[in-house]
Amino acid sequence: MREITLSQAVNEALAEEMRRDETVFIIGEDVAEAGTPFKVLSGLVEEFGTSRVVDTPIAEPGFMGIAVGAAMTGTRPVVDLMFGDFIYLIMDQLCNQAAKTHYMSGGKLNVPLVLRTNLGATRRSAAQHSQSLHALVAHIPGLKVALPSSAYEAKGLMKTAIRDDNPVVIFEDKLMYQDKAPVPEEEYLIPFGEAKVLREGSDITLIGTSSMVQVCQKAAEALEAEGIFAEVIDPRTIVPLDEATLLASAKKTSRVIVVDEGHQSFGVTGEIASRINEKAFYHLDAPVLRMGAMDVPVPFSPALEDITVPTPEGVVENARRLVRGEMIHAA
Amino acid sequence: MADAPKHNAEDYLRMYRQMVRIRTFEDNANQLYLSAKMPGLTHMYSGEEAVAVGICEALRTTDKITSTHRGHGHCVAKGAEFKEMFCELLGKEEGYCRGKGGSMHIADQSNGNLGANAIVGGSMGIATGAAFTAKLLGKDDVTVCFFGDGATAQGLWYEVMNMAALWKLPVIYACENNGYSEYTKTDEIAAGSIMARAEAFGIESHQVDGQDVLAVNALTEKLVERARKGEGPFFMELMTYRYHGHHVGDINREYYRSKDEEKDWKENRDPIIRFRSWLVAEGIASEEEVEAMNAEIKDDAKAAVDYALSAKYPDQSEVDMHVFTDVTHALA
Numbered sequence: 001m002r003e004i005t006l007s008q009a010v011n012e013a014l015a016e017e018m019r020r021d022e023t024v025f026i027i028g029e030d031v032a033e034a035g036t037p038f039k040v041l042s043g044l045v046e047e048f049g050t051s052r053v054v055d056t057p058i059a060e061p062g063f064m065g066i067a068v069g070a071a072m073t074g075t076r077p078v079v080d081l082m083f084g085d086f087i088y089l090i091m092d093q094l095c096n097q098a099a100k101t102h103y104m105s106g107g108k109l110n111v112p113l114v115l116r117t118n119l120g121a122t123r124r125s126a127a128q129h130s131q132s133l134h135a136l137v138a139h140i141p142g143l144k145v146a147l148p149s150s151a152y153e154a155k156g157l158m159k160t161a162i163r164d165d166n167p168v169v170i171f172e173d174k175l176m177y178q179d180k181a182p183v184p185e186e187e188y189l190i191p192f193g194e195a196k197v198l199r200e201g202s203d204i205t206l207i208g209t210s211s212m213v214q215v216c217q218k219a220a221e222a223l224e225a226e227g228i229f230a231e232v233i234d235p236r237t238i239v240p241l242d243e244a245t246l247l248a249s250a251k252k253t254s255r256v257i258v259v260d261e262g263h264q265s266f267g268v269t270g271e272i273a274s275r276i277n278e279k280a281f282y283h284l285d286a287p288v289l290r291m292g293a294m295d296v297p298v299p300f301s302p303a304l305e306d307i308t309v310p311t312p313e314g315v316v317e318n319a320r321r322l323v324r325g326e327m328i329h330a331a
Numbered sequence: 332m333a334d335a336p337k338h339n340a341e342d343y344l345r346m347y348r349q350m351v352r353i354r355t356f357e358d359n360a361n362q363l364y365l366s367a368k369m370p371g372l373t374h375m376y377s378g379e380e381a382v383a384v385g386i387c388e389a390l391r392t393t394d395k396i397t398s399t400h401r402g403h404g405h406c407v408a409k410g411a412e413f414k415e416m417f418c419e420l421l422g423k424e425e426g427y428c429r430g431k432g433g434s435m436h437i438a439d440q441s442n443g444n445l446g447a448n449a450i451v452g453g454s455m456g457i458a459t460g461a462a463f464t465a466k467l468l469g470k471d472d473v474t475v476c477f478f479g480d481g482a483t484a485q486g487l488w489y490e491v492m493n494m495a496a497l498w499k500l501p502v503i504y505a506c507e508n509n510g511y512s513e514y515t516k517t518d519e520i521a522a523g524s525i526m527a528r529a530e531a532f533g534i535e536s537h538q539v540d541g542q543d544v545l546a547v548n549a550l551t552e553k554l555v556e557r558a559r560k561g562e563g564p565f566f567m568e569l570m571t572y573r574y575h576g577h578h579v580g581d582i583n584r585e586y587y588r589s590k591d592e593e594k595d596w597k598e599n600r601d602p603i604i605r606f607r608s609w610l611v612a613e614g615i616a617s618e619e620e621v622e623a624m625n626a627e628i629k630d631d632a633k634a635a636v637d638y639a640l641s642a643k644y645p646d647q648s649e650v651d652m653h654v655f656t657d658v659t660h661a662l663a
Binding site for chain 1: 395397426427428429430431432436438440441445446448450453454455456457458459460461462463464465467468474486487490491493494497652653654655656657658661
């Protein structure tokens with residue numbers, strides 16, 4: 001099978017959906033000729049024109065609001081938010097407007113929009129261009145949240161998101177745009193709420209999101225060399241969350257580590273760990289462990305930044321201690 | 332009154348009827364609050380009827396509006412019925428939003444009302460986006476964005492006006508300037524001129540007497556027609572007055588505005604009294620016909636209130652419905 005980058009996969013997904021449905025359009029800063037700073041959208045304006053690949057002023061709440069109104073009246077906007085960190089700027093339009101419109105109207109109005117943005121540290125971009133803020137969005141009822149972990153996932157999840165009648169937020173890891181993976185030429189979609197078991201194992205379950213899936217995969221390889229067999233699961237969407245697959249694995253292996261790049265406190269790792277504790281408690285041989293980003297603003301210096309995010313080595317060390325039966329009180 | 336646009340008697344009588352329906356709806360809503368029959372609070376539109384009616388009478392059903400926390404007037408003017416409105420106000424299943432919205436989110440969506448918004452200025456993006464849809468899909472729908480003078484302090488307005496002007500979107504920003512931003516005089520929250528702010532984006536702007544339904548309607552008709560042809564966006568500042576407080580619980584308000592001022596607006600500039608006098612003077616309706624219409628509307632409202640009071644609440648199983656379009660019960 002051919003291999004393409006995550007960036008090309010997203011580009012293909014958008015192009016295919018825009019060809020399929022003329023109500024799909026892209027709106028955001030420098031999305032047209034510039035194709036975004038990450039060049040993910042290069043070539044789209046040439047095919048679809050500036051009426052459907054719409055460059056905006058630097059006014060995130062404004063273009064997000066416009067997308068909400070456009071979605072409510074018969075189009076399918078894909079909003080391009082250049083950095084996930086800018087999500088704070090659009091919180092009212094996303095959380096008070098897009099997320100609640102269907103509910104507040106008693107089911108009469110829909111907001112079929114996609115917000116595509118990014119997450120991920122270690123790009124030496126400091127505290128306002130490095131955050132992983134998907135937990136903020138996942139906290140709000142009415143929003144779906146997808147976290148692609150490869151080019152394959154990015155394409156299939158994007159196509160599903162565009163066809164969804166609800167607001168969907170997709171966070172791409174900005175360090176993975178050039179990562180290649182096998183992606184079929186034929187069309188495919190990835191359903192929301194179906195986790196993917198990437199590696200089967202019997203001793204411990206490693207649940208990873210976005211680029212933390214790679215971290216878990218590397219950790220699992222290292223653990224196997226020591227005779228510890230780890231199961232690796234990618235939830236793919238955290239809203240909806242495929243609880244059944246996660247619980248089945250927890251019951252099978254009896255040990256779980258949840259790895260996510262959002263801040264560890266009050267985040268995705270805590271939520272998933274808590275659900276496993278509530279629903280698989282008597283099957284567990286150890287506390288479910290959370291591994292998130294350090295609860296500090298992301299620092300600039302590489303010497304500091306690199307220690308704020310989970311690493312394969314850190315996952316291996318924690319997995320070893322869990323399997324050995326050592327109680328871990330802090331990661 | 333302004334020179335009448337060319338309408339037939341039926342149009343004028345419908346305008347009058349809609350203004351009285353709004354006032355009557357609000358009088359009943361206020362009574363429901365005062366008699367503790369309504370959950371929560373509500374923000375009365377009384378005094379501003381000529382704005383909603385003058386504008387909405389210039390729109391087609393397929394044209395869109397966005398409304399505000401003070402939104403009952405827009406809802407009625409865009410074609411809503413009393414029964415579903417009172418049911419919504421009381422949180423009943425038959426309300427327009429199945430009781431999930433209440434006073435601050437009331438809307439008859441089937442008539443192009445994209446919802447009342449309880450975030451001040453929160454719908455400015457939505458209205459501009461609806462106009463974006465019309466342009467992208469090649470429709471000639473026009474969107475009117477209603478908001479108050481208080482909302483002109485929100486940054487969102489300046490962001491979306493910029494884009495609406497750059498892209499010539501068919502949106503009309505309608506600022507209902509009732510002189511007060513909640514409990515504060517507009518003069519104290521707005522520097523310079525509100526009109527000049529829209530003009531700074533190259534948007535043609537008009538100020539109009541919001542207590543004169545014919546003036547509002549004549550101006551809106553002209554602007555809507557031009558917006559349909561791609562000459563938008565436009566801005567209208569409608570000078571009006573809020574008879575009640577910020578909300579129904581804002582009773583003792585002399586610390587921010589005088590009773591004399593309220594009396595002057597109610598007695599000398601009331602939009603319904605003015606239009607009624609004009610209708611009679613022009614021979615479009617007799618005093619008796621007007622009185623009969625008022626009485627009929629009063630009866631309609633009473634019947635709708637009685638219906639809503641005894642109507643069913645939504646079943647508790649509805650609490651997790653309508654969170655997502657494709658999941659019947661989000662928590663199942």
